[in-house]
Amino acid sequence: MPDNQINYSSYSTIPAYELMPSKSEIEKINRGKVFIPCEAGRGCSFNCAFCCSSSIWNRRVVFFNTDIILKQLDEIRARYGEITIYFTCDNLIYNHDLIDFLCKALKGRELKWQCRGRLDIDCDYEKLYNSGCEMIMVGIESAQSKTWKKIQKGRFPEDIIAKISDITNIGLGVTATYIVGFPFETRFDVSNTLLHAIRVSSNPNSDVSVHALTPLPKTAIYDSYQDIHFNNGTDLVRGLEFSDGLLPIDVSLIKSDANLFLGFYSFNCGIDNIISIAETATALCKTSIFTNALLEYCKFTIDVVFNLSEDSYEQEKLERKIITLIDTCDFLKNEEKIVLRELFEIESCLRGLKQLDFEKFGMPQQFHLARDAGFLVILCSYNFSKIFNSRLFSFSMNMYAGANSYAIIFNPSNKKYVLLKTGTSIENIVYSTYLLRK
């Protein structure tokens, strides 16, 4: 190893956790959830054509020694208590010995944890789950096997959806990420990927995000396709603006050297608003019961995602377009429209996409108890329990009870909820809030 490189196997310095925000600050930013990063290794042995990891690490993977990982875990535990660890290593689940070690170490420390992985390797997911693993993040990228070949991702696992559902049935969460905007994919390919993403999002314990591809230097895709355009809304630069947008002087600098500022560019892929499509698809995957209802129950085609996307994504605009879409749907009965609108609103609130405006409801007195204890209370007109349990929308007039007949009490920190009749007793509410805390 050259002298100027760090030997991570004997490395002994841990991140300065004391410089990180406090637990309460993180809770505020993340709406109740605290993730703290822990380094277990760096580098990746794969060679995906859109990723610059291989040119940074030469496909080498280095793992930190177990002492330094334990030191981080203990420091995190002492500073933050019982929170969720996020292992930043790209190849953690390939190292079976390290996974064995961590599963034992984490079980004893009562820490929840999350990591990254790929679905094309063997892994004892049950062991992961039993040691406190909450979620594994996997890159599915595209639903096309021909795209997997082109992006050097390996062999497309045809049983991907079954595999994800096997994992989520154990109780382990899966965060699946997708990419649209490959310069060689057609609108049909993009539609297929979006449909795949929406299907995966209907699994319980799953979370899906769709990203628009950003060209990166020294990647095989950028070496082959240099047809790009300026786009300051890419995932890699979001949040960099210090005012409402980039200053003209910044834009002219970025445009003067595309290679240096590739993070502000997108590939020309024949679809104009690809970033907004990716963001709209991500939002729709978060409200997966509702979105699958649009496709299955209301028989919309996947074109609905393209039609709901504007030049730039805004959750409020999306909500307005969705409400218009439902209201102008001439084959839905009035009650069905109300229930679909409520379903969209409830899922958006439960998934943290929007804040509920409590003031617009005249909430029954006994529910103030739950609200004052920090739970979210959402009034609705339908008994959604069946829909939330099966994650499938099916309308029944018998389950429709009229405005504000039911209330959902939701605990944002562990995402548990209960559905109660609004005429319920205060004892029921006290008992429900006790269950929601467990």
Ligand code: SF4
């Ligand atoms: S995308 Fe992930 S698996 Fe592929 S090379 Fe990059 S880090 Fe490795």
